[in-house]
């Protein structure tokens with residue numbers, strides 16, 4: 039790495055829909071890299087393709103980054119820096135791009151093209167009948183309508199008459215384009231594989247390629263960290279840096295691997311998420327689908343109960359690994375450990391179960407009081423009022439049993455209500471006269487018990503079993519079913535202590551009076 043240059047990186051999404059988790063990962067890696075090197079992380083909105091704009095998408099991107107804690111220090115939604123504006127449509131209005139399109143024309147690296155859509159479609163068809171694919175390039179441009187084939191006067195007349203044109207790159211005919219990618223090593227592409235990409239349109243709008251290069255240059259971007267789908271564009275970008283005389287300050291490239299479906303076959307899409315039951319977006323929402331123009335609803339990690347720390351920890355390891363087997367990283371630890379050199383070249387398989395595991399780990403890291411603060415409003419919503427201390431005790435008992443905090447709510451009904459039914463499997467196996475009599479005598483023994491703790495109630499339980507000539511282990515689960523209705527749950531006698539004598543005794547009587555009746 040060139041150590042003399044200030045690290046400045048950007049996340050440059052196009053607001054064409056909700057931010058996919060692959061995009062969040064790109065933002066995360068940019069963020070980690072910037073923080074690691076004490077540099078800047080910029081959010082730039084690339085909205086040159088106005089036809090694909092989706093209302094609300096920009097806001098969604100900003101909210102998603104905020105929720106994830108991936109906060110840019112410059113850019114749309116996060117405060118202006120020296121390089122404002124940070125939205126390309128605003129930059130276009132400020133006249134940032136046109137001068138560079140002109141410069142490329144003047145230096146002979148770009149040209150005007152006047153071919154209409156119909157004419158180009160015709161070419162495409164003609165090539166198809168020959169079994170070939172048409173490309174606007176060094177071979178075909180000589181026979182098409184552009185400033186390389188028309189006279190200077192004619193070009194001027196057409197432009198003056200307001201005729202639609204585009205400005206195309208003049209890709210050199212026979213050249214090897216080489217650049218170094220931090221993740222992939224040297225990439226070599228022959229110029230004959232590139233076409234003369236459009237850079238600018240007569241409506242004054244630059245295309246993605248020109249705007250992207252001009253902005254990276256003028257925002258002094260040192261490293262371009264982006265998804266693998268942009269790798270095919272990189273040779274053109276390298277050429278543009280050269281044509282504009284900016285080779286010295288060309289950013290270093292790092293193209294990140296794709297996030298793959300759980301089975302490894304292809305890129306993870308929204309449809310895979312729907313099919314397999316996991317979200318591929320950070321936040322739930324509804325936006326227009328750019329392809330169909332119809333509103334489309336989607337589910338997010340936040341609404342599915344994931345903690346942002348768990349989500350970003352999982353994403354960080356999807357394509358990157360630390361120097362050891364460590365899997366749990368705080369954000370600070372990620373910043374410390376992150377390096378682009380340890381990003382893998384090959385795609386990373388998404389694992390929904392592992393993602394839940396990450397959430398569970400972060401849930402366990404929370405204190406009982408923190409979990410109680412999450413649980414209390416969920417209970418209130420269900421009309422259950424309780425004290426913070428009782429909610430904390432519930433969290434202490436159930437914490438090891440759940441992956442999401444909403445499961446605490448779903449699993450804590452019996453802390454408040456007597457069982458309305460009893461686990462049928464356990465009842466069928468264990469309920470008989472002898473055991474029913476045992477539960478009755480247990481209720482009596484509990485009633486007479488002085489100090490009520492996990493230890494005293496457990497001792498009392500064992501003594502009562504012994505007196506009745508029953509193996510305590512054989513009736514333990516049945517006892518749990520009698521007091522909670524369920525065959526499984528938290529450490530039994532801690533539950534007994536928390537529920538208290540009155541409740542336990544009442545529930546034992548209820549069980550004896552209702553089961554099998």
Ligand code: GLU
Nearest residue numbers: 050051052084250264268
């Ligand atoms: N606007 C492009 C996108 O939507 C940015 C690609 C890049 O980072 O250069 O992903």
